[in-house]
Amino acid sequence: MSLLRAFVFISLVALLVVLVVVFKPVNRDSDAGPLAASDATEAELIERGAYLALAGNCASCHTAAGGEYMAGGLPFDTPFGxxxxxxxxxxxxxxxxxxxxRDLLNSMRHGLRANGEHLYPVFPxxxxxxxxNDDAAALYAYLQSIPAVEQKNADNDVSFPFNQRPLMAIWKLLFFTPGAFEVDDEKSNEWNRGAYLVEALAHCSACHTPRNLLGAEIATAHMAGGEYSDRVMPGVYKPWSAPNLTASSRGLGAWSKEDxxxxxxxxxxxxxExxxxxxxxxxxxxxxxxxKDVDAMAVYLxxxxxVEPPPVSEPDTVVMGRGRTIYNLHCGTCHLPTGEGDPEMAPRLNRGSLVVQAENPASMINAILYSPEAPRADLPEKWREPMEEFQxxxxxxxxxxxxxxxxHSWENRAGPxxxxxVARQRWE
Incomplete structure (x- = not known):
């Protein structure tokens, strides 16, 4: 079923529940009482909010390349526009x-703008x-403390019927349950802190969980790896695959907490790297x-x-032979014929690489086509020479x-x- 047909079907189903949608009050927190229960000073709230904004990685999404801090304008390429x-x-x-x-809390807790309009779940x-509530209050204090930037929000380019925000009410009825984090008393404080950071603030599942045709995360495959569109070069967006973060042998099962x-x-x-x-x-x-917080995240993850990926088929022997020849010609010098890698030349490929082992090879293909982009220039160089791009x-x-x-070599057992x-990932 295509995305359009699926959405039309949901729209028809919506006719059966329109009375519920129309007459049921919008789910939002009231304006009664203070949002923050703590006795923190304004300065303490701002400091805490700044840290929480880092944990939520707010700047990466709300600051466009070359743009003003938190002024928006960063495009997100989605299946809907x-x-x-x-x-x-x-x-x-x-x-x-x-x-x-309270307006900020309602945007985070219920996916609502201050005027009551539904937000798209691109905002996670x-x-x-x-x-x-306390952390939302701290975030609010911080955001109100940063320099104001007058920059009009860009108009979304979303096709009909996805551009009809009221239909998000149906989406929420089907796929969204609002509610603050609940502590698991059977787990340690460290585990609960890690769960809060990973599942709430850092919103890791937004990328690392597959989605259905209507863009909702598939709960039965939580953290088992997802796909999203992002930049492969300036102005060019292609799919990327986020690896499996569960204890799968092809996921974080291969890594220690220290790793x-x-x-x-x-x-x-x-x-x-x-x-x-x-x-x-x-x-x-x-x-x-x-x-302490990074340790907690590692403990929780x-x-x-x-969540194991489905069994893979055995690659064709001719393809494997051809691949071995290309590998020895272009890759073996740095990654070694054994795939062990070299501390000065290139990372290992034979085990522990979540990208190599991923069910979806999109990110691996991007790395080969466009060369892996180093984290940042102010970090010490990891490799003697950057990897060549092979597009x-x-x-x-x-x-x-x-x-x-x-x-499918050495200790790897991912699919062909x-x-x-490859053509899907290639820029033309």
Whole structure:
């Protein structure tokens, strides 16, 4: 079923529940009473809110390249069209200067604008709903303290019927349950803190969980790996695959808590160096968190039960042979014939690479086509030479063959890559 047909079907179903939608009050927090229960001073709230904004990686989404801090304008390429992040500076004309702390809470808890309009879940209120009232108050205090920027919000380019915001009420009835995070008394304080950071503030599932045709996360595959569109080069957006973060042998089951901590704090561990969209998550968020909070995130993530990908078919022997030849010619010098990698030349490919082992090879293909983008220039160089980009060297069949060889050699047992999958990632 196409996305359009699926949405039309839901729209027809909506006719049966229209009375509920029309006459049921919009679910939102009232304006009664103070939002924050703590006795923190304004300065303390702002300091805390600044930290929470880092944990939520707000700047990466609400600051466009070359734009003013938190002034919005960053495009998100979705299956439903292009949606732009909004201005969340305290400008009263174009930002959230006229919002109350309850308005901010309602945007996070219920996915509602201050005027009651439904927000699209590109703003991940499906995760932010779990943020506590106290933390929402601190975030509000911080956002009201940053410089106001007068910048009009860009118009979304979303096709009919997806551009009809009232239909989000149906989507919420089907896929969204608002509510603050609830502590699990059977778990440790560290585990609960990690769960709060991962599931609420850091909204990791927004990228790392697959979605259905209507853009809702599939609960039965929570953190098992997702797909989203992001930049592969300036002005060019292609799919990326976020790897499996469960205890699967092809996910975080291959990493220790120490491996995960090092990656979140430094963008590197003994297996690999960050590249692609994850760079912004680490550089703008997790590396700024306290060691205690990063440890808590690692503890929680390592506790997620394994969601195993489906069995894979055996690659064609001819394709594997061709892939081995291409690998030895272009890759083996740095990654070594054994796939072990070299501490000075290139990361290992033979085990522990969540990108290589991912069910969806999109990110691996992007790395080969466009070369992995280093985390940032102010970090010490990890490798002696940056990886070459192969978009002009290997055709679709050649790249598919070498990717298949890597994904099914040594200790790797991921699926074959088809030339069509490479063509989908290639910029023309």
């Amino acid at each position: 292009t949606i732009y992040s909004t201005n969340i500076t305290p400008d009263t004309a174009t930002g959230i200067g006229d919002w109350s702390d 209120y499906t995760a932010f709903t779990q943020v506590s 995960l901590r090092a990656y979140l704090q430094t963008a590197r561990n003994g297996f690999l 960050s590249f692609g969209p994850m760079n912004e998550v680490i550089l703008h968020s997790t590396r700024h968190l306290t060691a 390592k506790s997620l039960p394994a 002009y060297i290997l055709d679709d069949e050649e790249l598919a063959a070498v990717a298949t060889f890597i994904r 890559v088809a030339p069509e999958q």
